[in-house]
């Protein structure tokens with residue numbers, strides 16, 4: 638069928654996106670672009686200049702591992718003082734009610750198939766790794782950091798592929814670690830916090846929801862969480878609490894503001910080995926069978942990507958559990 642110019646705006650947008658993609662791909666590589674000994678960027682200073690800083694993927698992998706070690710050390714200490722269990726996934730969560738276990742599975746889903754949702758955080762620095770998430774044969778969501786070099790391109794390509802895109806909103810942690818451009822801090826007044834959040838939400842499109850990057854300090858600040866949720870409510874966005882602190886107030890604030898929300902059940906790759914990732918994934922499957930659904934957050938480590946690429950194609954046939962979109966998980970929770 639002949640395409641009529643002007644009658645196929647979506648197709649033309651798609652073509653433009655692909656052209657941009659091809660051009661950008663020339664500069665995207667897994668090869669390190671700076672020496673391993675290079676100093677990290679001054680990511681705590683927000684601004685357009687930081688968005689174009691080139692760093693290799695290994696640098697971000699190491700930085701992320703340090704974030705996790707510190708955030709989880711704090712969370713484990715807060716959640717279970719004296720616990721001998723070194724695995725944060727096994728540490729008890731707070732007394733917050735589990736949102737997904739209130740109704741029997743048979744009522745939630747006609748086919749009563751246990752479901753998992755998967756979010757990959759910290760995207761936006763590497764086009765190639767983001768593309769591997771988009772290419773996964775399941776509705777895995779992309780959580781993209783604001784003001785990163787590949788943010789808009791990944792969001793556009795994900796949308797074309799039918800994948801959910803959420804803003805991975807940097808929030809202050811308890812260890813005073815840099816959180817990158819667009820960060821929200823507990824000492825911000827309401828106007829400054831809203832201005833920063835709105836700028837992040839306007840940084841790329843589309844955005845269907847928000848989850849927190851780090852945030853062990855800010856998510857435990859109810860006032861700040863109320864301000865955040867009121868912005869999300871006005872925009873009709875949902876919130877996913879990454880749960881980097883047992884003291885998080887995010888779900889309560891979301892509830893109060895009428896923002897649909899879910900909480901992370903399992904971190905997939907606290908430890909970057911096949912065995913550890915597989916154990917965490919199995920734990921999520923067990924939770925899904927018990928609760929009806931479970932929500933996993935992972936990161937764009939090579940080991941995580943390889944695991945998902947191997948595991949997802951046959952997941953439903955092998956395990957009887959299916960991967961569903963965040964919207965589908967929310968629909969299960971808020972149906973009725």
Ligand SMILES: [Zn+2]
Pocket residue numbers: 758759805849850851
């Ligand atoms: Zn993150």
